[in-house]
Amino acid sequence: MLRFLQNYPHALEVIYDLFEKSLMPFRRWLKPGSALEPAVIWIEKVGKGAVFDCRMCGQCILHSTGMTCSMTCPKNLRNGPCGGVRANGNCEVYPDKPCIWVQAFERSIDMPRYGYEFLKIEPPVNRRLEGTASWINMIHDIDDEMPDGWVNTDEIPIITAEVEQEVRRRWTVDSWIVS
Amino acid sequence: MDSELKAGGRLERVLRSGRFAVTSELNPPDSADAEDVYRAALVLSTVCDGINAVDASGAHCHMSSVAICALLTRAGYEPIYQVACRDRNRIAIQGDLLGAAAMGVRNVLCITGDDVSAGDQPEAKRVFDFDSIQLLRTARMMRDEGMFLSGRKLTTKPRLFLGAAANPFVPPFDWRPMRLAKKIAAGADFIQTQYCFDVVRLREYMRHVGDLGLLDKVYILIGVGPLRSERAADYMRTKVPGVVIPDEVVERLHKTPKKQQRDEGKRICVEIIQQVREIEGVNGVHVMAYRQEELVAEIIEAAGLFPRPRRTGESDPASRARPRQRAQSADSP
Numbered sequence: 001m002l003r004f005l006q007n008y009p010h011a012l013e014v015i016y017d018l019f020e021k022s023l024m025p026f027r028r029w030l031k032p033g034s035a036l037e038p039a040v041i042w043i044e045k046v047g048k049g050a051v052f053d054c055r056m057c058g059q060c061i062l063h064s065t066g067m068t069c070s071m072t073c074p075k076n077l078r079n080g081p082c083g084g085v086r087a088n089g090n091c092e093v094y095p096d097k098p099c100i101w102v103q104a105f106e107r108s109i110d111m112p113r114y115g116y117e118f119l120k121i122e123p124p125v126n127r128r129l130e131g132t133a134s135w136i137n138m139i140h141d142i143d144d145e146m147p148d149g150w151v152n153t154d155e156i157p158i159i160t161a162e163v164e165q166e167v168r169r170r171w172t173v174d175s176w177i178v179s
Numbered sequence: 180m181d182s183e184l185k186a187g188g189r190l191e192r193v194l195r196s197g198r199f200a201v202t203s204e205l206n207p208p209d210s211a212d213a214e215d216v217y218r219a220a221l222v223l224s225t226v227c228d229g230i231n232a233v234d235a236s237g238a239h240c241h242m243s244s245v246a247i248c249a250l251l252t253r254a255g256y257e258p259i260y261q262v263a264c265r266d267r268n269r270i271a272i273q274g275d276l277l278g279a280a281a282m283g284v285r286n287v288l289c290i291t292g293d294d295v296s297a298g299d300q301p302e303a304k305r306v307f308d309f310d311s312i313q314l315l316r317t318a319r320m321m322r323d324e325g326m327f328l329s330g331r332k333l334t335t336k337p338r339l340f341l342g343a344a345a346n347p348f349v350p351p352f353d354w355r356p357m358r359l360a361k362k363i364a365a366g367a368d369f370i371q372t373q374y375c376f377d378v379v380r381l382r383e384y385m386r387h388v389g390d391l392g393l394l395d396k397v398y399i400l401i402g403v404g405p406l407r408s409e410r411a412a413d414y415m416r417t418k419v420p421g422v423v424i425p426d427e428v429v430e431r432l433h434k435t436p437k438k439q440q441r442d443e444g445k446r447i448c449v450e451i452i453q454q455v456r457e458i459e460g461v462n463g464v465h466v467m468a469y470r471q472e473e474l475v476a477e478i479i480e481a482a483g484l485f486p487r488p489r490r491t492g493e494s495d496p497a498s499r500a501r502p503r504q505r506a507q508s509a510d511s512p
Contacts, residue, residue, distance in 0.1 A: 121365055149331070159357075159393075162392075
């Protein structure tokens with residue numbers, strides 16, 4: 001079990017960055033349906049499974065969710081914690097386990113590169129990608145495909161530019177909220 | 180906020196006019212009789228501006244929220260249709276939103292929903308195809324862009340005033356105001372919060388919401404409700420997901436003799452309403468009184484929120500005779 005690695009989100013996001021870049025030159029061979037796909041799926045399942053308890057949704061957003069797998073949330077939420085979190089920070093469904101979104105948030109404020117992406121509105125999950133290799137989907141932008149009716153939420157400002165600047169500045173400071 | 184009405188329902192009009200809004204929730208019957216819905220609505224209608232039809236809250240099966248809404252609109256009430264992501268996938272939800280709008284529903288509350296494990300059928304399959312933010316966004320696109328998630332055009336857009344839930348009382352506290360920001364960006368026009376028993380925490384939350392510049396982008400209704408007894412308080416804080424009751428409140432009930440606990444619970448609720456009214460950015464209250472709806476009117480009156488605003492010429496739906504009930508209409512208040 002390599003779960004302890006999740007407690008170093010700032011290191012993981014650097015690895016993620018390097019890893020994405022290092023995959024790019026192999027785009028030609030790493031295609032959906034290619035001979036290498038089963039191997040990639042296996043490596044991903046074992047590797048990301050050990051570290052993140054990966055559920056193979058095929059559209060990994062780990063770097064936007066504090067390097068914590070959002071699909072391990074019993075409600076499969078992609079956009080942050082529900083209102084059922086217990087007063088002690090534990091999960092509504094599993095009273096003895098911490099809410100993964102509480103952990104995700106704490107980790108994301110320890111991530112100078114991608115932590116702020118915690119604010120992004122994530123589109124609905126494309127259930128057809130379940131069980132496929134998210135690495136392959138990533139380098140071919142398959143995981144970025146959205147339903148036609150979904151107005152791209154990356155462009156929507158969550159807060160005004162002024163406030164955003166302040167929140168971004170404070171992101172990795174202990175108290176990050178504007179006050 | 181832009182000047183055009185989004186849906187034109189009563190709740191939206193009350194909020195836009197700057198008046199302090201009151202909503203309540205109808206305890207859904209475990210029956211196939213429409214009269215049970217009307218009976219429950221009767222005690223609420225005169226004292227609030229909108230009635231929430233809950234979607235199997237606590238994952239307990241009751242009459243469905245869309246059916247309750249249909250019955251309520253038929254009789255001229257103003258329902259708030261609650262849609263939870265727990266039981267239906269995106270195909271079912273989008274269809275129901277259209278159907279609800281066609282039946283005259285003007286308000287929708289988009290929520291994640293309590294987990295199936297909280298209910299009496301924990302072996303059921305959880306759906307959670309959408310999360311609440313994706314649901315909000317989809318509902319907004321149906322209303323504003325006039326299309327399904329797939330991009331397929333609607334011939335008539337649903338006119339809906341979109342609501343979302345917020346729970347300022349559970350961790351991660353630093354994140355909660357930002358979550359509200361996300362919900363507003365996704366499409367929330369109004370917010371109904373979880374039960375508030377901790378006004379200090381709420382004040383802090385609202386201050387941060389103000390700092391983020393969100394107060395003029397959304398109407399916020401604070402959830403309140405009477406605690407029936409010390410035992411009920413204990414049950415709620417341990418068994419109902421997301422409800423936090425500070426020890427002081429439970430202690431206050433504990434010190435009260437058993438027979439007077441119900442009155443004390445009511446008093447606490449009225450006090451909380453009076454305190455939250457003073458907080459900047461609070462636009463109303465959402466009174467939830469599970470299995471003691473008759474208290475809602477008393478609480479609203481004691482809090483000085485009665486009578487409710489009505490449009491000129493608008494009669495109270497409770498006194499308006501329903502087709503089936505015309506003969507008995509003399510009985511209604």
